[in-house]
Amino acid sequence: xxxYWHSVFLHKEKCTGCTNxxxxxxxxxxxxxxxxxxxxxERCIDCGECIKVCPFHAKDAKTDVLSDLANYRYxxxxxxxxxxxxxxxxxxxxxxxNTFLRLGFDEVFDVSRAxxxxxxxxxxxxxxxxxxxxxxxxxxxxxxxxxxxIRYPSLIDNIITIESPSEVAAxxxxxxxxxxxxxxxxEIGIFLITECPAKVTSxxxxxxxxxxxxxGAVSLKSIYPRMLKLYDSxxxxxxxxxxxxxxxxxWGRVGGQSYAVDIDNYIAVDGIDEVTKVLDKVDxxxxxxxxxxxxxxxxxxxxxxxxxxxxxxxxxxxIRKQAKKPPIFSDEELKSMCxxxxxxxxxxxxxxxxxxxxxxxxxxxxxxxxxxxxxxxLPGLDCxxxxxxxxxxxxxxxxxxxxxFEDCIVRKGAK
Amino acid sequence: xxxxxxxxxxxxxxxxxxxxxxSSSIKKVLRQLGIDSGIIRRVAIATYEAxxxxxxxxxxxxxxxxxxxxxxxxIAKDNGPGIENxxxxxxxxxxxxxxxxxxxxxGAGMGLPNMKKCSDDFEITSEVDVFTQLVMTLYL
Ligand code: SF4
Ligand code: SF4
Numbered sequence: 235x236x237x238y239w240h241s242v243f244l245h246k247e248k249c250t251g252c253t254n255x256x257x258x259x260x261x262x263x264x265x266x267x268x269x270x271x272x273x274x275x276e277r278c279i280d281c282g283e284c285i286k287v288c289p290f291h292a293k294d295a296k297t298d299v300l301s302d303l304a305n306y307r308y309x310x311x312x313x314x315x316x317x318x319x320x321x322x323x324x325x326x327x328x329x330x331x332n333t334f335l336r337l338g339f340d341e342v343f344d345v346s347r348a349x350x351x352x353x354x355x356x357x358x359x360x361x362x363x364x365x366x367x368x369x370x371x372x373x374x375x376x377x378x379x380x381x382x383x384i385r386y387p388s389l390i391d392n393i394i395t396i397e398s399p400s401e402v403a404a405x406x407x408x409x410x411x412x413x414x415x416x417x418x419x420x421e422i423g424i425f426l427i428t429e430c431p432a433k434v435t436s437x438x439x440x441x442x443x444x445x446x447x448x449x450g451a452v453s454l455k456s457i458y459p460r461m462l463k464l465y466d467s468x469x470x471x472x473x474x475x476x477x478x479x480x481x482x483x484x485w486g487r488v489g490g491q492s493y494a495v496d497i498d499n500y501i502a503v504d505g506i507d508e509v510t511k512v513l514d515k516v517d518x519x520x521x522x523x524x525x526x527x528x529x530x531x532x533x534x535x536x537x538x539x540x541x542x543x544x545x546x547x548x549x550x551x552x553i554r555k556q557a558k559k560p561p562i563f564s565d566e567e568l569k570s571m572c573x574x575x576x577x578x579x580x581x582x583x584x585x586x587x588x589x590x591x592x593x594x595x596x597x598x599x600x601x602x603x604x605x606x607x608x609x610x611x612l613p614g615l616d617c618x619x620x621x622x623x624x625x626x627x628x629x630x631x632x633x634x635x636x637x638x639f640e641d642c643i644v645r646k647g648a649k
Numbered sequence: 650x651x652x653x654x655x656x657x658x659x660x661x662x663x664x665x666x667x668x669x670x671x672s673s674s675i676k677k678v679l680r681q682l683g684i685d686s687g688i689i690r691r692v693a694i695a696t697y698e699a700x701x702x703x704x705x706x707x708x709x710x711x712x713x714x715x716x717x718x719x720x721x722x723x724i725a726k727d728n729g730p731g732i733e734n735x736x737x738x739x740x741x742x743x744x745x746x747x748x749x750x751x752x753x754x755x756g757a758g759m760g761l762p763n764m765k766k767c768s769d770d771f772e773i774t775s776e777v778d779v780f781t782q783l784v785m786t787l788y789l
Pocket of ligand 2: 280281282374375376377378429430431432433530531532535536537538539540
């Protein structure tokens with residue numbers, strides 16, 4: 235198996251080398267080489283910031299298309315919680331869910347329901363965690379979890395080892411469909427309807443488990459127009475869908491998890507830069523006394539996901555309203571739908587020490603000395619015209635053999 | 650062949666916008682050098698506390714970080730007013746911070762003991778009205 239797999243990729247022909255994505259990437263994973271944006275694979279956390287910022291729509295996420303459903307005998311749609319923010323509040327969400335049946339799916343499992351189940355367990359999880367592990371950090375946003383792997387290895391023990399709602403929904407769906415239809419695993423296609431490139435990557439490169447129960451993912455934006463059209467034109471009886479309660483739906487926006495856990499000492503932070511600042515404080519042990527942190531790479535949380543269509547703040551406001559829906563089941567009932575063993579990770583998360591300059595410490599110091607000297611000789615404009623995001627990163631790239639000093643358009647010719 | 654490195658940061662007094670920069674820059678460098686994450690964390694905490702201390706209690710100063718294959722040293726030196734009773738200053742909970750600073754969430758008196766806890770070797774020297782210097786060493 236390849237070491238890396240990323241959903242985020244470049245449509246080369248659309249890329250103009252404008253450097254917008256390079257400047258926006260939170261892990262400095264992008265370089266512009268020969269006029270095209272290139273992702274340094276080990277650094278990318280699939281946050282999708284580059285998708286959001288590209289003016290030419292050259293960055294996108296690899297997802298499945300509806301015609302891929304034909305490869306399976308029974309197809310299940312798992313709509314992400316943030317779906318609730320994508321339609322005006324006067325829309326009947328049950329009718330919205332019915333559009334999936336017309337799009338070729340045989341069944342729909344609302345991820346918000348799985349979020350309800352996880353919420354029922356999360357409270358005890360937070361209460362019972364050892365004090366040294368606090369603040370506990372949610373792993374709902376896989377982009378944040380990957381950021382921790384590469385940049386905050388000392389916070390790995392803080393992360394919550396509970397599966398994502400979509401994975402829990404997929405497990406339940408698979409079990410139930412197998413029991414109902416008698417089909418084999420490979421005949422059942424379970425597709426996440428998603429806003430999120432990081433979640434797509436987790437299907438192929440899961441965190442905390444060996445294999446995801448999902449088959450693939452369809453981006454919301456790719457089917458949204460057809461859903462709207464079907465919503466208006468569908469006739470006949472609608473199927474009563476199993477849906478989430480307000481608690482589960484609330485997971486679609488920042489603050490929803492903390493609300494679900496019902497605790498006071500929490501921090502809910504959105505936007506990858508602000509998440510980074512909060513994690514810095516945790517790393518400095520300045521947030522002792524905080525029990526729980528939910529961090530989202532996207533502004534407003536998943537409702538601001540790169541593959542959604544609605545404005546993040548409008549979507550958030552809609553989710554806030556729907557999150558008032560009363561509970562459908564008690565915690566005990568929710569827990570009886572899925573055991574705790576079925577929602578926890580089986581594998582330990584390992585740090586990814588990819589920022590190291592060299593395995594050998596002395597060589598690393600030598601390289602660092604060269605980098606510092608080179609950095610001093612660069613103009614400090616961070617203009618990005620060389621193809622590296624900052625003068626500092628050009629100095630690093632030169633020393634690591636990824637670029638040449640002459641790439642600096644200001645210094646070229648001057649020397 | 651160069652085997653050690655030196656970084657210097659000036660820390661102005663009463664300026665919280667700059668405090669923390671030495672700590673995060675040093676952290677980045679140590680990460681790139683591939684140093685154990687537990688040690689990086691202790692260096693970062695010690696440096697951060699030192700920066701805050703200089704900003705709150707002194708007339709400004711300087712943080713120097715030396716890195717060799719055997720150890721990391723953080724030297725925090727300020728330009729006074731110095732510490733009269735070092736033993737008392739090292740006591741947990743003792744703080745001379747003004748209420749204005751406490752309101753910002755700093756100055757709870759954890760600074761010096763916490764820095765000592767993070768270091769393998771901790772030296773403090775001070776001369777009233779002249780300077781205070783902390784030398785914190787962590788062995789790799
Ligand atoms: S997905 Fe995020 S981490 Fe990956 S290249 Fe784009 S901006 Fe950078
Ligand atoms: S905030 Fe949500 S949509 Fe955005 S990267 Fe994280 S999990 Fe994906």
